[in-house]
Each structure stands twice: as C-alpha cells, then as structure tokens.
Amino acid sequence: MKNCNSLLGTMALVRSFQFILFLSLSAGILFSACSAGNSKNNTENKRLEVPVLSLDQMTIEIPQTYVADIQARQFVEVRSKIEGFVEKIYVDEGQIVKKDQPLFQLSSTEYSELVNSATAKLMQAKAEEKGASLEVARLKILVEKNIFSSSELELAQSKLDMARSAIMESEAMLKNARLGLSYTTIRAPFDGMVDRIPYKTGSLVNSGDLLTNITDIHEIFAYYKITENEYLEYMRGRIDKENFKKESKQNLKHALEETLEEEKEEITLILSDGQTYQHTGELETMEADFEKGTGSIALRVRFPNPDGLLKHGASGKVQMTKPLENIYLIPQKATFEIQDYTYIYLVGPDNNAQIRSFRPKGRYGLFYISDDFKVGDRVVLEGIQLLKDGVAIKPRETGAEEVYGSLETLAQTSF
Incomplete structure (x- = not known):
C-alpha cells in the first residue's frame, strides 16, 4: 500500500514538472514573437519619412533672350x-x-556769282547761235541764186553748230552753278x-564735315545674332511650315490649320531697366552670310515706336518663346552637385534611396529641365542631406500642383 502511494506521488510530481516546463516554453515562444514584432515595428519607425514627387512628361514654353543692337529705321549723317x-x-x-x-x-555769295556768270555766258552763246542761224539762212538764199558757193554755206553751218554746242556747255555750267548754290x-x-x-x-x-544726324525713330530695328545650330533649327521649321501650306492648298480640310500656321510669332523687347517694351515686334529678315570667327548670323526685328521711347543706339534684349515637349522638370532643391555632375535621389522598388546623376538641359525658374527620366520615377524632394545610397526611407507622395504651382510665374530663366 505504501509503495502504491509513493508511486502515485512520484507521477504527480513529474506531471507538475512537465506542466511548468510547458508554460516556460510557451512563454519563451510568445516573448520571442513579441520581440520580433516590436523589432520590426521599431525598424519601420526609424525609417526617415521624406516627401517624393512622381515625374510626368510635360510641355513648356521657354523664353529665349538675345542681346539686341537697337537702330533707327533711318539714320543719316548730314554733311556739307x-x-x-x-x-x-x-x-x-x-x-x-x-x-x-x-x-x-x-x-552763298561766291556761288551766286558763279550762277550769274554762267547765266551771262549762256545768254552770249544764245546770241551767237542766233547770229549764226541768220547767217546760214542768208547764205542759203545766195547759194540758191549761185551768188556764193556751197562751201560758204557749209562754213556758216559749222559756225552755227559751234554756237549750239556753246549753248549746251553754258547750260551745263549754269546747272552746276545752281547746284552748288543749292548746296x-x-x-x-x-x-x-x-x-x-x-x-x-x-x-x-x-x-x-559732319553738321548733324537725322534719325527717323517712328519704327526701330533690333538686330540680334543666333548660332548656326539655331539658324538651322529655325530654317527647318520654316521649310516645314511652307510644305504644310502647300499641302493645305490642295486639301480644303486643312484651311483652318493653314490660317493658324500663318499667324506670326510675337517677339518682345526687354529694355535696359528690365522692363518689357509695350509693343511687340515682327521678325523680318536676316543677313546673307555668317560672321567669320563667331559663326553667328544676325536677324532683324521691326518694332513700332509711336511714343519715341526708343532711341538709336539703345540697348536691350530680344525675347521669344520656344516650346519644349516631353521633358521633365526637376526641382533644384532636390539636387546636389559634385564636380561637374548633378545628382538626385530616386525611390527604388523597395523604398530605398537610389542616387542618380543627370545633366540638365537648362533651367526653368527653380527647376532643371531634363529628358533623362521615365514617367513614374519618384524623386526625393527634401531631406537629401540625411540620405545615403541604399538607405531605407518612408516616402510621402506630394502632388504635382503643390510642387510646380503656376509655371507661368517661374518662366524667368537663363536657358
């Protein structure tokens, strides 16, 4: 009986120990799972949250400026x-x-006397011509009556011709004298x-000697120079327009488009004080040859000047717009430079920051212009000084309207 009781006590003790061991293992597993979850949450919380922008293609109008030489429509030196x-x-x-x-x-006294002298010589020549003419008429009658020989008539005719040539010479002298007097x-x-x-x-x-200058500034000409590449781009555009017009004349469906194509581009003038001239100009013509050494060619724009504000020899800049299609605008604040390269951070597929270099084509306000990206690329806008290549981040999407705002107000560019 004692042995049975002892065996039962031992079995109860073993079961108690197994139960305690089970509880310990369960608690350990549960603690490990909680620790892993907390660690993962802590990692997520430690990621730097940064604003990002999803890129999309756009079309913008780029203002281009050229230094202009302003000249009067007519400028003449008045000399003596x-x-x-x-x-x-x-x-x-x-x-x-x-x-x-x-x-x-x-x-004018001297020239007045020359006119009087030339007038007197002309009167003398006319008198001599009249006498020679009467002599010829008289001799003709006498020759017909065989009183004088024909040689006498020929001699008189020669004197008449000399008198007439003297009249012509005197008239020329009088004309020159009067011309000198008019000067x-x-x-x-x-x-x-x-x-x-x-x-x-x-x-x-x-x-x-220069007495003064006379300038006609009812209209002014602004001359500016472009490079050979810009010239080729401009001329190809004109050729394409001419070809389009020829096709439009053969197709009535394009009549409206032809009318739009014939509209001339408005060109503005920026004055030396930075203000925009109130009247727009019209591109008229260009030089025949490229300038040696610089490889540039000059174009001429005509501007109205009804108020006489512009003067001959003034300075300014000609400004026109150039459309750029399928480009991306990268905020300058999202970039940094190392030597000659410009860098940004893109968001990778695993939300990791990936450093990327690119070469801007120009500037548009506070943005770089580039075509070296893809639609949907996400650019880190702020906090780039805290990032490293490959570091995990927490992106926060920012709307395009918030980033770009009104692009028309950002068009002051040095393209």
Missing part, C-alpha cells in the same frame, strides 16, 4: 558738300523736322529728329 561759313542755323538739337525743311545756311542751303532728307549740332553760326566747314 561744299566749303563755307555757317551763316544760319534754322533748327535746334532734338527738334522734329519735316522732309526738305531747311537746317543750315552756308555762305549752301542744307535741308532735311526725311522726317526725323535732329541730333547734336557741333558747328555753330560763323564756323568754317569744309566739304564732308
């Missing part, structure tokens, strides 16, 4: 054709004048504005 003293000055500097309006009066009164060659007048009343001027 003769030597003489300045007797009168009829205009003042900066005055608006009309065509053929007198500007200066040079001493003493210097007139405006066209409607315009008088420039500086270096010679004052009483000054002696020689033939060829």
